[in-house]
Amino acid sequence: MRTIDWVDGAIELVDQTKLPDELVTLRITDVDTLIGAIRRLSVRGAPALGVAGALGVVLAAGDAAQIARLRAARPTAVNLAWAVDQVAALPPGKALKAALRIRDEDIAACHAMGARGADLLEGDRLRVMTVCNTGGLAAVERGTALGVVQTLHERGRLGEVLALETRPLLQGARLTTWELARMGAPHRLVTDSAGPYLLARGGIDAVLIGADRIAANGDVANKIGSYALALGAERAGVPFIVVAPESTIDEGTPSGDQIAIEDRGSEEVTTIQGVRLAPKGTEAVNPAFDVTPHDLVTAIVTERRVIRP
CATH class of the missing domain: 1.20.120.420 (translation initiation factor eif-2b, domain 1)
Structure with a gap:
């Protein structure tokens, strides 16, 4: 598809x-x-x-x-x-x-990133954590971080995927679990706030995320929640790996400080699928993305290379 x-x-x-x-x-x-x-x-x-x-x-x-x-x-x-x-x-x-x-x-x-990312990870029965949706729905086919997951699954090396729900629009719950089910990959859904705690408990082999923009110094803008996972992974000693095509690297943006972060307004936070969660008139802060500093990134996998910021 x-x-x-x-x-x-x-x-x-x-x-x-x-x-x-x-x-x-x-x-x-x-x-x-x-x-x-x-x-x-x-x-x-x-x-x-x-x-x-x-x-x-x-x-x-x-x-x-x-x-x-x-x-x-x-x-x-x-x-x-x-x-x-x-x-x-x-x-x-x-x-x-x-x-x-x-x-x-x-x-x-996407095919090249899947293979390169799978080659980078060592071991079998790997348990990986991811946020948002980075599969074929985020590309044309296969995807970026979830493309690595698909390659691991095809090679018989995937143990389990822990997919964060990704509030407020639930791309992880709605889209990533849908794609994982279609590929037959073992997975469970995790609330966003539980991600860092589960990393601290151990047993996670890698965090795999995509990127919407990578600055020249290696800072990574991705779906909100990525920075929290990077902090949790750093504390737990878990590799934090960004998978994105070369076209996502923006040499014209020196660092993450210069990346414009889209705020999508209050309604996405105060309602869900038309059902109001907060009192009428409640305002919300709703950044769609966050920026992970390059020193928290273990590796950036593109179709051409592995970059270690």
């Missing part, structure tokens, strides 16, 4: 807001609809956003205003802007070929 693709002149993508209850495919033929899908997280995950941005430039057909709006649809994940810039720099007649190349390179990168 591909999360996003170009089919008969339009973008087709899995609507991730409907999972795990329904598997719905959206067909998108204009930039405004694509921007709406990106902002409401029908399509999400840094690699998938990159492919969406590349294909979105094709839909824009050279309209500079539409391209600029698409580029700014989500500010933290660098892949979106990177891919838009790659395709927008070309004449419209060459845009589709370039966008499809980005799609195909993403698929190849």
